[in-house]
Amino acid sequence: MRVLVVILASTLCWGCFVLDEIDAGQKEMDRYGTKHKGSGEAAAPGKPGKAETATPQERMRQWWNSARTFSPRADDAKSDVVSCKLGGAVRFMSQTDCQNSGGRVAGG
Numbered sequence: 001m002r003v004l005v006v007i008l009a010s011t012l013c014w015g016c017f018v019l020d021e022i023d024a025g026q027k028e029m030d031r032y033g034t035k036h037k038g039s040g041e042a043a044a045p046g047k048p049g050k051a052e053t054a055t056p057q058e059r060m061r062q063w064w065n066s067a068r069t070f071s072p073r074a075d076d077a078k079s080d081v082v083s084c085k086l087g088g089a090v091r092f093m094s095q096t097d098c099q100n101s102g103g104r105v106a107g108g
């Protein structure tokens with residue numbers, strides 16, 4: 001009988017511990033959530049941020065304007081990544097790595 005009471009008590013206490021950890025984790029997630037990214041702490045309630053003042057249609061339009069704008073990366077011109085034929089397969093690596101591993105630059 002005593003063993004049953006100990007098992008029951010330990011089971012109930014374990015559940016409370018899990019709930020406490022979930023609550024603490026939720027507070028941390030709220031603290032470092034995407035709304036407050038970079039600030040390190042929660043913003044004061046009642047002060048809407050820039051994203052909260054825009055309507056969903058405005059945010060969608062802003063996203064599409066930036067999503068359709070393709071600009072080349074600054075380091076693309078300096079890239080030395082080539083397709084390398086190595087052992088019957090084509091792999092992508094730097095030109096020097098291809099030559100050092102005994103491969104042949106494909107298409108060049």
